[in-house]
Amino acid sequence: MKQPFPFSAIVGQDDMKLAMVLTAIDPSIAGVLVFGERGTGKSTAVRALAGLLPPIIAVKACPVNSADVKDCPAWCDVSDASVQSIATPVVDLPLGASEDRVTGALDIEKALTKGEKAFQPGLFAQANRGYLYIDEVNLLEDHIVDLLLDVAQSGENVVEREGLSIRHAARFVLVGSGNPEEGELRPQLMDRFGLSVDVLSSTDIDERIEVIKRRDAYENDHEAFIAHWQSEDATLRARIVAARAALADLQTPDSALRRVAELCIALGSDGLRGELTLLKAARAFAAFAGDAAVTDDHIRKTAVLALRHRLRRDPLDDSGSSSRVARKISEILGE
Amino acid sequence: MTRWERAQLAITLLAIDPQRLGGLVIRARAGPAQAVMLAAVQSLDIPTVKLQHHMTLEVLNGDIDLTASLASRRLVTRKSIFDCPSSLFVLPMAERCPPQFSARICQALEAGLGHGLIALDEGAEEGDCLPAALTDRLAFHVILEDVALQDLSSITLPSSLEKIRAEVLGVTLPAELREAAVILAASLGISSLRAPLLLVYAAQAHASLHARDAVTEEDLKVAVMLVYPHRATRLPQDPEPQVQPDEANPPEAPQDPTQAIPPNDLMIEAVKAVLPDGVLAQLQSTVKQPASGSGSGTRRKGNHRGRPLPARLGPKNSGARVDLVATLRAAIPWQTLRKSSNPKAIGPIFKASDLRHKRYEIQSDRLLIFTVDASGSAAVARLAEAKGAVELLLGEAYARRDHVALYAFRGAESEALLPPTRSLVQTKKRLAALPGGGATPLAAGLAAAFNLALQERRNGLTPTLVLLTDGRANVALDGSNDRVQAAMDALMLAGKIAEAQIPALVIDTTIRPEKTLQALAGKMRANYIALPRSDAKSVSGAVASALAQS
Numbered sequence: 001m002k003q004p005f006p007f008s009a010i011v012g013q014d015d016m017k018l019a020m021v022l023t024a025i026d027p028s029i030a031g032v033l034v035f036g037e038r039g040t041g042k043s044t045a046v047r048a049l050a051g052l053l054p055p056i057i058a059v060k061a062c063p064v065n066s067a068d069v070k071d072c073p074a075w076c077d078v079s080d081a082s083v084q085s086i087a088t089p090v091v092d093l094p095l096g097a098s099e100d101r102v103t104g105a106l107d108i109e110k111a112l113t114k115g116e117k118a119f120q121p122g123l124f125a126q127a128n129r130g131y132l133y134i135d136e137v138n139l140l141e142d143h144i145v146d147l148l149l150d151v152a153q154s155g156e157n158v159v160e161r162e163g164l165s166i167r168h169a170a171r172f173v174l175v176g177s178g179n180p181e182e183g184e185l186r187p188q189l190m191d192r193f194g195l196s197v198d199v200l201s202s203t204d205i206d207e208r209i210e211v212i213k214r215r216d217a218y219e220n221d222h223e224a225f226i227a228h229w230q231s232e233d234a235t236l237r238a239r240i241v242a243a244r245a246a247l248a249d250l251q252t253p254d255s256a257l258r259r260v261a262e263l264c265i266a267l268g269s270d271g272l273r274g275e276l277t278l279l280k281a282a283r284a285f286a287a288f289a290g291d292a293a294v295t296d297d298h299i300r301k302t303a304v305l306a307l308r309h310r311l312r313r314d315p316l317d318d319s320g321s322s323s324r325v326a327r328k329i330s331e332i333l334g335e
Numbered sequence: 336m337t338r339w340e341r342a343q344l345a346i347t348l349l350a351i352d353p354q355r356l357g358g359l360v361i362r363a364r365a366g367p368a369q370a371v372m373l374a375a376v377q378s379l380d381i382p383t384v385k386l387q388h389h390m391t392l393e394v395l396n397g398d399i400d401l402t403a404s405l406a407s408r409r410l411v412t413r414k415s416i417f418d419c420p421s422s423l424f425v426l427p428m429a430e431r432c433p434p435q436f437s438a439r440i441c442q443a444l445e446a447g448l449g450h451g452l453i454a455l456d457e458g459a460e461e462g463d464c465l466p467a468a469l470t471d472r473l474a475f476h477v478i479l480e481d482v483a484l485q486d487l488s489s490i491t492l493p494s495s496l497e498k499i500r501a502e503v504l505g506v507t508l509p510a511e512l513r514e515a516a517v518i519l520a521a522s523l524g525i526s527s528l529r530a531p532l533l534l535v536y537a538a539q540a541h542a543s544l545h546a547r548d549a550v551t552e553e554d555l556k557v558a559v560m561l562v563y564p565h566r567a568t569r570l571p572q573d574p575e576p577q578v579q580p581d582e583a584n585p586p587e588a589p590q591d592p593t594q595a596i597p598p599n600d601l602m603i604e605a606v607k608a609v610l611p612d613g614v615l616a617q618l619q620s621t622v623k624q625p626a627s628g629s630g631s632g633t634r635r636k637g638n639h640r641g642r643p644l645p646a647r648l649g650p651k652n653s654g655a656r657v658d659l660v661a662t663l664r665a666a667i668p669w670q671t672l673r674k675s676s677n678p679k680a681i682g683p684i685f686k687a688s689d690l691r692h693k694r695y696e697i698q699s700d701r702l703l704i705f706t707v708d709a710s711g712s713a714a715v716a717r718l719a720e721a722k723g724a725v726e727l728l729l730g731e732a733y734a735r736r737d738h739v740a741l742y743a744f745r746g747a748e749s750e751a752l753l754p755p756t757r758s759l760v761q762t763k764k765r766l767a768a769l770p771g772g773g774a775t776p777l778a779a780g781l782a783a784a785f786n787l788a789l790q791e792r793r794n795g796l797t798p799t800l801v802l803l804t805d806g807r808a809n810v811a812l813d814g815s816n817d818r819v820q821a822a823m824d825a826l827m828l829a830g831k832i833a834e835a836q837i838p839a840l841v842i843d844t845t846i847r848p849e850k851t852l853q854a855l856a857g858k859m860r861a862n863y864i865a866l867p868r869s870d871a872k873s874v875s876g877a878v879a880s881a882l883a884q885s
Contacts, residue, residue, distance in 0.1 A: 039529040094396065212528070
């Protein structure tokens with residue numbers, strides 16, 4: 001199996017890359033929604049993310065990647081407390097996955113061969129403490145969306161079916177990508193994604209040539225290309241780890257809280273979720289930049305990402321929500 | 336190069352490098368042309384696998400084979416159909432491919448297993464074509480709809496395929512040709528970055544076919560003819576940037592990069608040579624109908640909720656729930672027979688063929704949004720008639736359990752007389768009390784109806800707009816009395832309504848059919864009905880028949 005395309009080697013698309021790095025620093029930001037045209041590197045970026053994330057420590061035998069044997073759910077009967085370092089899980093949720101596959105269901109193998117009623121964990125279990133990636137999220141079946149909404153909110157997967165009664169932790173960063181031409185996303189689901197990015201393919205010829213060049217090198221000169229970019233990825237990973245550590249000591253002055261609130265009120269974004277997410281994103285960004293306190297500058301850089309999908313839709317405004325947010329930002333924060 | 340030669344070349348190049356080129360779309364109805372192409376595909380040394388729309392998710396994803404496991408009483412798993420050595424998949428009737436299915440195919444193509452796809456697009460209409468996500472990933476697109484029988488010749492593939500394949504990865508690409516590939520894509524309005532990549536691969540395959548170790552301009556030109564034409568969204572213009580407002584590049588963008596570097600004329604000629612036969616006309620109309628995403632609450636037959644339908648044989652997909660009662664009912668008549676062949680069994684004996692699964696139908700209700708012009712110009716003659724027509728329609732809507740909402744516009748703004756309701760009495764009361772007179776804020780009325788339609792569509796209703804007006808808009812959206820601006824605003828909203836694909840109906844209430852209103856209806860993609868001197872009955876009849884069509 002070929003190594004995925006390195007994250008650092010992706011040309012341009014800075015917003016998308018920044019959003020993904022921010023969720024890696026603070027997973028409670030809860031996800032990135034990447035909407036854009038075909039062939040803009042959406043899926044490449046998500047697949048590259050897996051190679052970028054720092055590993056996690058998890059109990060070996062635990063199906064939900066618990067950090068400590070105490071956290072393992074009772075039904076999986078883990079007795080071996082040994083832990084190992086595993087890559088942060090990035091789990092694909094394919095369209096058309098069945099409910100059983102997503103939430104987990106009766107383990108048919110055990111039921112048939114041993115006559116035992118056992119639970120077979122699903123994708124939610126696999127994705128715990130990691131990422132759940134949905135390509136073409138706007139085409140996802142309604143009943144799967146319902147499941148997803150509930151679990152993404154509560155961080156717990158509850159299965160009550162076929163005589164099973166199971167619950168386990170399911171905290172993951174949701175990453176969705178899609179092409180808006182093919183269908184819309186329910187506002188409720190949109191809201192579950194912390195950040196949202198609109199990707200456009202670059203109109204800069206040199207940048208586009210660079211993309212083709214790198215892709216060519218990736219295909220034809222694989223080892224050298226990977227070796228070159230892996231060191232860049234390692235630097236970025238080190239920055240993410242450092243930012244995670246710095247997050248605890250980061251100052252959030254009252255003035256920043258006030259700014260965030262003003263901005264959300266001015267934009268009329270629904271609920272407090274936008275405010276919270278913007279604050280978290282600004283904090284993560286400040287930590288990533290190596291600053292000691294959140295400033296207006298950090299808020300300005302992250303506000304579009306955190307708020308653009310939370311505005312009430314105005315079908316008569318052609319300018320799109322990104323520019324509406326940008327307008328308000330310059331009104332409130334100044335240039 | 337004729338169409339048929341291009342098709343031959345596409346197959347040959349695909350045979351050389353199926354993994355990187357992704358595949359080929361053949362647009363043709365079932366017939367000799369398609370058959371010859373398929374025969375060539377079959378004769379390749381790569382295994383071909385046929386995909387079918389009714390393949391279940393177990394087949395596509397690989398899963399536990401439930402029926403086989405039950406029958407043999409041990410676990411039988413089944414590999415995904417894509418889990419095999421490098422193959423070419425043939426997808427018939429690709430234009431009917433549901434998005435879930437095509438998404439899975441895209442995943443398989445990109446999984447690095449060396450798979451390719453031959454999509455047979457048998458669409459009858461222009462809008463019928465396969466999901467854009469697939470077209471984007473497949474390098475070639477050949478149209479064989481009007482290739483004459485005498486032009487067909489059997490396709491012979493090069494005998495030394497093995498050798499060519501070994502060489503194709505070593506073919507180098509001069510930097511200026513790489514640049515030319517990107518610039519040309521930009522000047523043709525191709526925004527996907529997969530296109531130049533595929534072009535480069537095709538050029539490399541063509542070079543190795545002719546035993547060259549570097550791509551030449553000729554290779555690139557041939558590849559351009561195969562890869563770019565169907566992706567083009569515009570033709571490169573002469574440097575004067577006065578035409579073609581391009582949606583991808585907003586006007587305030589610093590400058591159109593395509594104008595900075597003129598693309599190679601030779602290449603554009605190559606595209607143009609291929610383009611004129613029919614594709615050129617479609618260039619502007621290549622906006623594909625958005626597929627119905629289920630995230631937005633669309634209607635469909637499902638297996639999970641809604642009104643129950645009769646149970647069906649066999650679980651069609653793994654998400655289906657087994658209908659226990661129907662399954663029992665199907666199994667019981669056979670019990671004596673089965674018992675006699677297996678006397679030791681305890682309890683009823685089930686076979687896979689007994690399984691029935693539940694189906695439900697989610698019916699979405701229709702919402703008729705009446706937008707009535709109550710301005711002075713309309714009121715004089717026709718308001719009473721319009722009211723009568725609406726009242727008759729309400730009666731019908733009531734009988735069909737449709738929802739109805741009522742907007743009136745006059746003076747400076749539109750007024751919501753009635754939010755969506757099924758109450759007939761209330762609607763009639765409000766309608767009767769509707770006064771006439773004042774200016775005609777057509778745009779405001781449309782805007783209100785449009786917003787309501789979008790909102791209710793998200794709630795799962797199917798909105799239909801019915802606009803009764805004389806079309807003499809004289810109040811703009813911002814409330815100013817500016818006839819020109821008012822007409823422009825109304826047209827702009829009509830465009831939005833068409834874009835959102837809300838079915839609409841425009842009833843012209845003037846004595847003489849109004850030209851501007853016809854234009855408005857055209858922009859809205861609405862049915863237009865002129866009703867010179869009609870009574871309520873005929874309005875209602877016309878509306879009912881127009882609605883039945885839509």
